[in-house]
Amino acid sequence: MSRSVEQSSGTIARPRGFFGQLGRDLGYCLASFFVGIPAFAAAVALFSAGLSTVIIYLGIFILIACVFTASFFASAERRLSGWARGPLPPHVYRSRNRGGIRGFLTPLGDSLRWREVIHAVVAFPVRVAVFCLALTWLVTGPGLLTAFFWKGYLPEESHDVWDFVGVAKPYQGWLDAAIGVLFVLTLPVMLKGLALLLRVLAKGLLCNQSAVWKARAAQLEASRDSAVAAEAGNLRRIERDIHDGPQQRLVRVSMDLKSAQRRMERGEAGATELVAEALQQTQDTLNELRAISRGIAPPILLDRGLLAAVEASAARTPIPVSVQAEGLEGRRLPEKTENTAYFMVAEALTNVAKHANARRATVELTLAEDTLRVSVTDDGQGGAHVGKGHGLAGLAERVEALGAVLSVESGSGGTSLSSVLPLS
Numbered sequence: 001m002s003r004s005v006e007q008s009s010g011t012i013a014r015p016r017g018f019f020g021q022l023g024r025d026l027g028y029c030l031a032s033f034f035v036g037i038p039a040f041a042a043a044v045a046l047f048s049a050g051l052s053t054v055i056i057y058l059g060i061f062i063l064i065a066c067v068f069t070a071s072f073f074a075s076a077e078r079r080l081s082g083w084a085r086g087p088l089p090p091h092v093y094r095s096r097n098r099g100g101i102r103g104f105l106t107p108l109g110d111s112l113r114w115r116e117v118i119h120a121v122v123a124f125p126v127r128v129a130v131f132c133l134a135l136t137w138l139v140t141g142p143g144l145l146t147a148f149f150w151k152g153y154l155p156e157e158s159h160d161v162w163d164f165v166g167v168a169k170p171y172q173g174w175l176d177a178a179i180g181v182l183f184v185l186t187l188p189v190m191l192k193g194l195a196l197l198l199r200v201l202a203k204g205l206l207c208n209q210s211a212v213w214k215a216r217a218a219q220l221e222a223s224r225d226s227a228v229a230a231e232a233g234n235l236r237r238i239e240r241d242i243h244d245g246p247q248q249r250l251v252r253v254s255m256d257l258k259s260a261q262r263r264m265e266r267g268e269a270g271a272t273e274l275v276a277e278a279l280q281q282t283q284d285t286l287n288e289l290r291a292i293s294r295g296i297a298p299p300i301l302l303d304r305g306l307l308a309a310v311e312a313s314a315a316r317t318p319i320p321v322s323v324q325a326e327g328l329e330g331r332r333l334p335e336k337t338e339n340t341a342y343f344m345v346a347e348a349l350t351n352v353a354k355h356a357n358a359r360r361a362t363v364e365l366t367l368a369e370d371t372l373r374v375s376v377t378d379d380g381q382g383g384a385h386v387g388k389g390h391g392l393a394g395l396a397e398r399v400e401a402l403g404a405v406l407s408v409e410s411g412s413g414g415t416s417l418s419s420v421l422p423l424s
Contacts, residue, residue: 032080040120336402
């Protein structure tokens with residue numbers, strides 16, 4: 001059964017200030033409670049209804065609704081946890097790879113979706129306890145520190161806990177202040193502990209790291225096999241093209257030049273025509289070699305790097321091409337990344353010139369810490385598609401072999417090809 005990998009949602013953890021992290025922990029503890037109420041109610045109600053009606057087959061549909069509803073609330077929990085304490089490890093769902101009733105029932109055989117249902121039920125009492133403790137610590141400290149003020153407005157016959165334990169009135173204010181200070185000082189520690197408790201529960205039930213590794217290993221193996229097959233096909237194509245084209249022309253040039261040499265030695269006419277024909281054959285051979293070498297990394301890429309090679313490719317395109325680069329000046333990237341990025345741009349610009357009927361195109365190269373974002377857009381007629389038999393299929397396989405994904409958006413307003421390539 002194939003699987004589809006999904007990264008857990010959430011903002012990438014960045015250094016935060018003390019009060020910023022305190023606010024996020026508090027928000028996580030309080031917001032998780034309000035996510036847990038409908039999650040618990042929906043999980044219990046749908047699971048009970050589905051289990052009781054499964055004998056008449058209606059329960060199957062209800063159970064499928066149950067697991068998808070739990071996945072919805074699990075996604076909200078992952079986002080909250082990522083916002084508060086950094087992204088959770090990635091998770092992977094079992095993907096539907098067959099039709100019919102078996103494909104329809106695929107979600108019911110996915111262990112992660114059932115763990116999300118369990119999380120909706122098991123996490124509810126934990127969320128209630130976390131909510132109550134967080135709220136108690138939040139209001140108790142300020143409440144006791146200001147008790148000297150608001151207790152003055154209470155009726156004189158009112159009593160508090162200090163009166164029942166026999167503490168004299170003069171000492172009650174000091175005890176209130178001391179306990180208030182204790183609650184205020186321990187508030188960050190308490191909120192951090194409660195947020196981590198919710199995170200541990202989410203990490204244990206909403207993530208399946210081992211399944212992610214297996215899915216990625218299978219994906220990389222398939223991409224590697226596709227890349228190897230594509231490279232082998234390219235080598236066979238180059239060998240066939242050289243044999244059928246330039247090699248035959250060079251044999252013809254050699255024969256013409258030898259014939260011209262013999263005629264000049266004998267003083268016969270026609271040698272000049274043979275030399276002229278040989279020169280034409282030589283020019284045709286050069287043109288064919290340039291066409292064949294289009295799929296081979298150019299020397300400028302090896303010598304001067306990606307930016308220079310992309311600018312040279314843009315200059316050869318018959319329509320105006322704007323190249324926008326960020327972070328690439330004077331930088332050399334890993335060879336595989338540079339080659340993949342170059343061929344992505346070169347193939348995209350070739351398609352723009354041949355098929356897009358565009359007036360202009362834009363190439364964007366953005367270098368981050370460990371990724372390179374490559375984007376090629378045009379204002380043409382659209383219609384580009386990644387599929388078997390299409391020109392972009394080989395390019396998609398080349399990008400996937402690097403562990404990335406080729407994104408294609410093509411409509412009446414133009415086409416955009418983009419990918420985020422890893423540097424390692």
